Amino acid sequence: VRAPPIALLTDFGLADHYVGVVKAILAQYAPESPAIDLSHLVPPQDIRCGAFLLMAAVEYLPPETVVLAVVDPGVGTDRRALAVQAGGLTFVAPDNGLLSWALLRLARLGRCSLSIADDRLVLGEDCASVVLDQPRFWRPRVSSTFHGRDLFGPVAGHLASGISLRAVGSPNRWLRALPWPEPRPRPDGSLSARVVHVDHFGNLVTSYEGAGAEVERVEVGGQVIQGLSPYFASDQPLIALIGSSGLLEIAMPNGSAAARLGLGVGAEVRIVFRAADP
Amino acid sequence: VRAPPIALLTDFGLADHYVGVVKAILAQYAPESPAIDLSHLVPPQDIRCGAFLLMAAVEYLPPETVVLAVVDPGVGTDRRALAVQAGGLTFVAPDNGLLSWALLRLARLGRCSLSIADDRLVLGEDCASVVLDQPRFWRPRVSSTFHGRDLFGPVAGHLASGISLRAVGSPNRWLRALPWPEPRPRPDGSLSARVVHVDHFGNLVTSYEGAGAEVERVEVGGQVIQGLSPYFASDQPLIALIGSSGLLEIAMPNGSAAARLGLGVGAEVRIVFRAADP
Amino acid sequence: VRAPPIALLTDFGLADHYVGVVKAILAQYAPESPAIDLSHLVPPQDIRCGAFLLMAAVEYLPPETVVLAVVDPGVGTDRRALAVQAGGLTFVAPDNGLLSWALLRLARLGRCSLSIADDRLVLGEDCASVVLDQPRFWRPRVSSTFHGRDLFGPVAGHLASGISLRAVGSPNRWLRALPWPEPRPRPDGSLSARVVHVDHFGNLVTSYEGAGAEVERVEVGGQVIQGLSPYFASDQPLIALIGSSGLLEIAMPNGSAAARLGLGVGAEVRIVFRAADP
Numbered sequence: 001v002r003a004p005p006i007a008l009l010t011d012f013g014l015a016d017h018y019v020g021v022v023k024a025i026l027a028q029y030a031p032e033s034p035a036i037d038l039s040h041l042v043p044p045q046d047i048r049c050g051a052f053l054l055m056a057a058v059e060y061l062p063p064e065t066v067v068l069a070v071v072d073p074g075v076g077t078d079r080r081a082l083a084v085q086a087g088g089l090t091f092v093a094p095d096n097g098l099l100s101w102a103l104l105r106l107a108r109l110g111r112c113s114l115s116i117a118d119d120r121l122v123l124g125e126d127c128a129s130v131v132l133d134q135p136r137f138w139r140p141r142v143s144s145t146f147h148g149r150d151l152f153g154p155v156a157g158h159l160a161s162g163i164s165l166r167a168v169g170s171p172n173r174w175l176r177a178l179p180w181p182e183p184r185p186r187p188d189g190s191l192s193a194r195v196v197h198v199d200h201f202g203n204l205v206t207s208y209e210g211a212g213a214e215v216e217r218v219e220v221g222g223q224v225i226q227g228l229s230p231y232f233a234s235d236q237p238l239i240a241l242i243g244s245s246g247l248l249e250i251a252m253p254n255g256s257a258a259a260r261l262g263l264g265v266g267a268e269v270r271i272v273f274r275a276a277d278p
Numbered sequence: 279v280r281a282p283p284i285a286l287l288t289d290f291g292l293a294d295h296y297v298g299v300v301k302a303i304l305a306q307y308a309p310e311s312p313a314i315d316l317s318h319l320v321p322p323q324d325i326r327c328g329a330f331l332l333m334a335a336v337e338y339l340p341p342e343t344v345v346l347a348v349v350d351p352g353v354g355t356d357r358r359a360l361a362v363q364a365g366g367l368t369f370v371a372p373d374n375g376l377l378s379w380a381l382l383r384l385a386r387l388g389r390c391s392l393s394i395a396d397d398r399l400v401l402g403e404d405c406a407s408v409v410l411d412q413p414r415f416w417r418p419r420v421s422s423t424f425h426g427r428d429l430f431g432p433v434a435g436h437l438a439s440g441i442s443l444r445a446v447g448s449p450n451r452w453l454r455a456l457p458w459p460e461p462r463p464r465p466d467g468s469l470s471a472r473v474v475h476v477d478h479f480g481n482l483v484t485s486y487e488g489a490g491a492e493v494e495r496v497e498v499g500g501q502v503i504q505g506l507s508p509y510f511a512s513d514q515p516l517i518a519l520i521g522s523s524g525l526l527e528i529a530m531p532n533g534s535a536a537a538r539l540g541l542g543v544g545a546e547v548r549i550v551f552r553a554a555d556p
Numbered sequence: 557v558r559a560p561p562i563a564l565l566t567d568f569g570l571a572d573h574y575v576g577v578v579k580a581i582l583a584q585y586a587p588e589s590p591a592i593d594l595s596h597l598v599p600p601q602d603i604r605c606g607a608f609l610l611m612a613a614v615e616y617l618p619p620e621t622v623v624l625a626v627v628d629p630g631v632g633t634d635r636r637a638l639a640v641q642a643g644g645l646t647f648v649a650p651d652n653g654l655l656s657w658a659l660l661r662l663a664r665l666g667r668c669s670l671s672i673a674d675d676r677l678v679l680g681e682d683c684a685s686v687v688l689d690q691p692r693f694w695r696p697r698v699s700s701t702f703h704g705r706d707l708f709g710p711v712a713g714h715l716a717s718g719i720s721l722r723a724v725g726s727p728n729r730w731l732r733a734l735p736w737p738e739p740r741p742r743p744d745g746s747l748s749a750r751v752v753h754v755d756h757f758g759n760l761v762t763s764y765e766g767a768g769a770e771v772e773r774v775e776v777g778g779q780v781i782q783g784l785s786p787y788f789a790s791d792q793p794l795i796a797l798i799g800s801s802g803l804l805e806i807a808m809p810n811g812s813a814a815a816r817l818g819l820g821v822g823a824e825v826r827i828v829f830r831a832a833d834p
Contacts, residue, residue: 005305007298013756014292014570017613020563020594024616027561027592031618034312034590036305038298044757045810057295060302060427062309073810076787144787146800149616200291201322231354231422244424254323254351283583285576292570312590314583316576335573338580338705340587478569479600509632509700522702532601532629 003032004064006160009054010148011042011071018146022068022153025139029157033066045073047098048265051178052197052205055101056245059109061089067102068148068156069093076144081132081151082172085165086123087111092132092156094147097178104180120174130169137168181207183271193248195267202256206269208248215240219270220250221261281310282342284438287332288426289320289349296424300346300431303417307435311344323351325376326543329456330475330483333379334523337387339367345380346426346434347371354422359410359429360450363443364401365389370410370434372425375456382458398452408447415446459485461549471526473545480534484547486526493518497548498528499539559588560620562716565610566704567598567627574702578624578709581695585713589622601629603654604821607734608753608761611657612801615665617645623658624704624712625649632700637688637707638728641721642679643667648688648712650703653734660736676730686725693724737763739827749804751823758812762825764804771796775826776806777817 006026012018019040026035038057042050050071061067072079072094080095087106093099100121107114113124123129132151135142137158139150155168183193183206193208204220218225218240229239234253238260243249250257250269258264284304290296297318304313316335320328328349339345350357350372358373365384371377378399385392391402401407410429413420415436417428433446461471461484471486482498496503496518507517512531516538521527528535528547536542562582568574575596582591594613598606606627617623628635628650636651643662649655656677663670669680679685688707691698693714695706711724739749739762749764760776774781774796785795790809794816799805806813806825814820 002309005302007302009298015595015597016755017594017609018756020565020592021613021616023592024561024563024613024618024621027590028618031558031590034305034309036298036301038295039293041293044812053295057299057302060299062302062306065302074789077789143800145797149800199294200296233352233355241423244421244427256322280587283580285580287576312583312587314576314579316573317571319571331573335577335580338577340580340584343580477572478574511630511633519701522699522705534600 003030004066004160005036005062006030006033006156007036007038007057007061007065007067008040009038009042009050009067009069009071010040011044011046011050012040012148014040018148022148025149025153026157026160029154030160033160036061036065042071045071047071047073047096048178049197050098051101054099055105058089058102058105063088065089066156066160067091067093068152069098070148070152071098072096072147075147081147082129082175083132083155083159083165083168084123084127084129084175086127090159090165092152092159094152095176097176099175100178101180103175116177119177121177122174128165129172129175130165131172132169134168137163183208186270190270190272193269193271195263195265195269196247198258198264202252202258203243204250204257204261204263204267204269205243205245206248206250208269208271209246210242210248212242212248214273215248215271216274217272218248218250219272221263221267223261225250281308282344282438283314283340284308284311284434285314285316285335285339285343285345286318287316287320287328287345287347287349288318289322289324289328290318290426292318296426300426303427303431304435304438307432308438311438314339314343320349323349325349325351325374326456327475328376329379332377333383336367336380336383341366343367344434344438345369345371346430347376348426348430349376350374350425353425359425360407360453361410361433361437361443361446362401362405362407362453364405368437368443370430370437372430373454375454377453378456379458381453394455397455399455400452406443407450407453408443409450410447412446415441461486464548468548468550471547471549473541473543473547474525476536476542480530480536481521482528482535482539482541482545482547483521483523484526484528486547486549487524488520488526490520490526492551493526493549494552495550496526496528497550499541499545501539503528559586560622560716561592561618562586562589562712563592563594563613563617563621563623564596565594565598565606565623565625565627566596567600567602567606568596568704570596574704578704581705581709582713582716585710586716589716592617592621598627601627603627603629603652604734605753606654607657610655611661614645614658614661619644621645622712622716623647623649624708625654626704626708627654628652628703631703637703638685638731639688639711639715639721639724640679640683640685640731642683646715646721648708648715650708651732653732655731656734657736659731672733675733677733678730684721685728685731686721687728688725690724693719739764742826746826746828749825749827751819751821751825752803754814754820758808758814759799760806760813760817760819760823760825761799761801762804762806764825764827765802766798766804768798768804770829771804771827772830773828774804774806775828777819777823779817781806
């Protein structure tokens with residue numbers, strides 16, 4: 001039996017020893033598990049950015065992967081620490097919405113069942129979860145500022161090494177939900193979507209998910225983009241396309257759309273559809 | 279038999295999930311192959327920078343390494359996708375010049391044979407190459423914007439896991455060449471070289487390759503540097519030396535020559551040689 | 557027997573091929589040893605920053621880890637190259653103070669014995685060290701500018717693969733010490749500490765180590781912070797707390813204390829203690 005990979009997503013940055021120390025801890029508990037770094041450059045405390053990256057990556061993780069996700073402004077407070085099994089993956093994270101969009105995507109892919117009630121994600125029968133309350137699976141001394149090292153990391157390592165979910169905590173059925181900025185329909189039949197992520201290339205990723213075949217034009221930052229492009233190469237100054245995450249993106253060929261338009265997360269993107277065939 | 283490493287070079291950046299997703303894909307096809315990150319901070323779409331880093335690294339890769347190189351502004355267009363075996367290594371990359379300088383260096387080291395015809399690198403008998411046209415080695419659904427995840431990554435993983443080169447594509451003998459900015463001789467016997475890379479330390483790496491013994495002085499950005507230094511430590515404000523890639527570099531001890539001189543890739547560096555002994 | 561991990565700390569940056577090449581070398585000599593990246597974003601030539609990160613990480617490294625630490629402004633000069641075994645770990649580094657604070661922390665944890673004499677750290681009987689002077693464990697051709705690739709890397713790889721310490725060099729008992737900026741007592745009973753590190757979150761880490769129970773207030777950059785906080789979440793604009801390295805830190809909840817105060821390494825932080833109970 002091969003040891004499962006451990007996928008890491010944090011806001012720890014790459015300049016300090018923080019990520020290295022977490023990996024040193026993982027190497028002690030799960031020495032055979034390879035680490036897969038999803039990102040450590042989530043902006044400090046930016047739960048939404050972390051949630052987006054987890055959503056975009058989750059579909060591609062190998063079965064049995066343990067996902068250690070720590071963007072944790074509430075570290076040391078009474079926010080809960082959780083482990084969740086869903087869709088063949090195991091997640092270890094603070095209960096602050098960070099896992100919301102990844103779990104919703106797994107549900108949309110039919111890999112697990114979920115429901116939303118008020119501000120909670122309620123896990124279906126095909127999921128399992130615990131509140132992490134078993135200190136014997138933590139570091140002997142737990143700081144109140146670095147649970148990635150002292151609590152989440154050790155638990156993720158134990159889970160990757162074969163310890164069962166129910167050993168590491170008490171049963172749980174729900175998580176705090178982070179609302180997805182669903183595009184809103186406008187009176188004229190168009191949609192008002194939001195930029196949910198700006199990537200390394202300066203592409204503006206929106207909350208509109210779809211095949212894009214019916215998109216007539218996209219309006220953003222005072223610019224009008226006619227139709228969707230199939231790929232990035234173009235002689236247009238600005239294009240719209242369905243990106244690799246299945247979401248509509250605004251891109252500038254060989255440049256940064258974010259810099260050109262001066263826009264970022266939260267900006268409005270209006271999507272106008274072709275009139276339906278009569 | 280040990281699984282070969284997979285070396286990665288991309289312009290995907292480290293902030294997003296892109297590199298992590300490619301590694302997740304590799305972990306599915308070649309779980310035993312360790313990843314060696316060469317760089318993911320190639321500036322977006324900067325094929326020349328990627329080509330330089332591959333050239334500088336290629337000599338040190340373990341035998342059998344699979345090199346997955348993706349700087350791919352033409353993703354989704356009809357630019358070809360290639361795999362190349364040369365010098366004991368296997369490369370997987372778009373056909374846009376990205377592999378040129380690494381292959382030329384392998385040839386110069388005597389590890390493979392190549393010729394240049396017009397704007398093509400023609401592979402010798404001791405090399406093998408295919409155009410990647412066998413979708414059964416790709417992800418089931420291939421996006422038109424992320425072939426690192428959907429095409430190159432899966433093929434690299436398959437090759438690392440032991441699938442043969444000829445299984446993954448149709449025979450090919452050539453690649454698009456990226457011209458190396460060979461230093462040009464001047465009427466006075468000096469050479470005019472170009473800066474081909476600015477590294478993390480602000481060192482200006484030039485296109486002049488040589489032992490340096492005959493260099494009398496170097497002129498760059500209005501400064502004159504007498505002779506070459508053996509190493510970086512110096513009380514001179516600016517030095518020239520033969521760097522770790524075998525190329526002449528301009529450096530500022532404990533500082534950035536690029537920042538001090540305000541120069542970057544493409545800048546001219548004039549190399550004046552000692553008069554030959556009579 | 558499992559191959560020991562190799563922990564890496566350098567100032568090589570992540571943009572170039574330098575770290576990748578070192579890992580390629582390690583993969584040749586110690587293919588079974590997983591790499592743990594502590595940081596490669598130590599500012600160029602900043603030995604103190606490297607020393608701090610090693611100190612903060614050292615306690616968490618798995619037993620037998622080989623630590624390859626290269627921040628080496630004197631590369632190519634006659635500065636010594638060392639390997640040191642202490643506290644169950646093996647270090648490979650230039651002799652420029654880089655290892656000082658990590659070794660002192662191991663000593664304070666009771667894992668090895670050290671003494672300080674003038675500007676030297678003298679190793680106790682429970683430590684071992686050699687000067688690296690056996691070229692057969694280096695690359696065949698050693699550059700004078702990249703010993704991480706040509707000397708330290710190969711030696712670290714050999715040591716991780718089981719070669720004994722005394723094979724790779726000649727006996728040595730001391731290292732150059734980097735002085736720790738010990739907080740200085742002031743006439744009024746307070747302490748004057750220094751900022752020794754600014755982390756990714758903009759937290760100002762000071763040289764004051766302690767439990768913090770007796771701290772009445774902290775004065776920094778013209779601001780007065782009453783008492784210590786248990787964790788980062790707070791509605792105060794600025795807080796002080798004992799951070800995850802056991803050192804007093806100044807932090808701005810959901811922001812950067814360094815940016816807010818305009819302070820960095822070397823800044824003074826005054827710590828005022830409660831009057832002792834009568």
